[in-house]
Amino acid sequence: MLTPRKIYWPAINLVGPGSVRFVAEEVAKLNLKKALLVTDKVLNENGVVKQITDALDEGGIVYSIFDEVKPNPTTTNVHDGLAVFQKEGCDFIITVGGGSPQDTGSAIGILATNGGRIADYEGVGKSKNKSVPIVAISTTAGTAAEVTINYVITDEARKLKMIMVDPNALPVIAVNDPELMMKKPKGLTAATGLDALTHSIEGYTAKGSFELSDAIAHKSIELIGRYIERAVENGSDLEARSGMGWGSFIAGLCYSNAGLGIVHSMAHQLGGEYDLPHGVANAMLLPFVMEFNMDACPDKFAEIARALGVDTSAATSVEEAAQMAITEVRRISRAVGIPSLRESAFRVEDVEKLAKQALKDACTAANPKPVTKQDIIAIYMKAYEDEAGAAVTQ
Known part of the structure; x- marks a missing residue:
């Protein structure tokens, strides 16, 4: 109790059945222009992403979708996603999925404001600037990457998972809606x-x-x-x-x-x-x-x-x-x-x-x-x- 602590978690946390319906309302308060929605093809094809995009459409939130994330996201995933983020003129990120889309979104967000290659940020607190705002929507009860300062990216060349511990990558909004997790295998x-x-x-x-x-x-x-x-x-x-x-x-x-x-x-x-x-x-x-x-x-x-x-x-x-x-x-x-x-x-x-x-x-x-x-x-x-x-x- 005598040791000072820095305690990090997202500013806004939406938790419980149906909480995803509040996402557009909270995003609108941030006065942002366009999101890059980061996910994987399975979630995009099985209707989970549509549950989110329907809510975004209803709330007038503009977005582009990047669904190339692999189960163990790679440096290539990150840099490809960053290219789409920049090409589409996005200024914030919405992640949809388990740890893989969450980690990929964190990495893209750090690169968007800090530049360089993602390998530059391996370790603890390597970035100087806060990520672009991230809205992290979890679809699995597992990694909790949507509420943490950690993200993990695989370096394909070294066959090595790079661990980044960085408060600058913390999402501003985290969503844990169990209705998005129903009927998972x-x-x-x-x-x-x-x-x-x-x-x-x-x-x-x-x-x-x-x-x-x-x-x-x-x-x-x-x-x-x-x-x-x-x-x-x-x-x-x-x-x-x-x-x-x-x-x-x-x-x-x-x-x-x-x-x-x-x-x-x-x-x-x-x-x-x-x-x-x-x-x-x-x-x-x-x-x-x-x-x-x-x-x-x-x-x-x-x-x-x-x-x-x-x-x-x-x-x-x-x-x-x-x-x-x-x-x-x-x-x-x-x-x-x-x-x-x-x-x-x-x-x-x-x-x-x-x-x-x-x-x-x-x-x-x-x-x-x-x-x-x-x-x-x-x-x-x-x-x-x-x-x-x-x-x-x-």
Whole structure:
């Protein structure tokens, strides 16, 4: 409580069923001319984007659409999007989707006001100027990129995910409307849900955690534990979708201000090297990193177990209660169909390279205990040798 804090989140947050209908009203207050709507082809073709553009049309908001974003967005995506932004005379950005469109929009926005190449901004606080205004509309309860100061872009040449931590990239309006998340496939719901759980657990245990981040992380863990299996089982369950939407949203507020840890450092390498979906990569690694970190803050891990709904009253020590959190995360992962690392494209011969890169990742510094390259190698290998994973539910 005696340490001063800078706390970042969007100025306006629209959350809950039907909240997307307020977007045009809020955008009109910003006195902007034309948006670049950044999304992907799937969302543009399946009608999700139309739900947003109908609201924009009704509110008289002018826009052009860029739908070339890849699942793990690349430097090419970013620079192509910037070219469209400039050609169309846009002065703000609307992002529609999960983490990929959100991150791409953040990168385009930073380049529009700072110039250069996106690789120039890898690291912490590298830009000088605020991004053009960004209205970030989430369609998955997972990355929470719509409320954070972080964005991730893949450098195709290096097969490396570049991590940018930059308050200048923070959206001005964030939207989490669970009606946009209805009927998402089970596999996507599971992966993004475990991504959100990773955010809340890593944010709760990160070195940078503090009173506010702890409080909201705890609530996020509780909500995700309560609703993730329901949301995966029935994509039309609006209560479960709403619970996951809130859980993801507040997890983002937590980790954006508290930091993350080596689950993300290691998962970023799996995404960069093998194009593995980010949420799946996090989920594969989460229980093994929890096991590594547990002795740094066993009280918090015991509280994670309780937040997940586990009865720890029979535990004879705080360590035993903490272990229950890991057991429950593994149970949830299996229940929603997360595969094991062995079932992915991971290659044992790459582990030295992946560990070396993970050690340098921007998320590593916030891990609750020090970590070496050999530690990371050991965690990758323990996850690889585990046989408890299950095939992803389609």
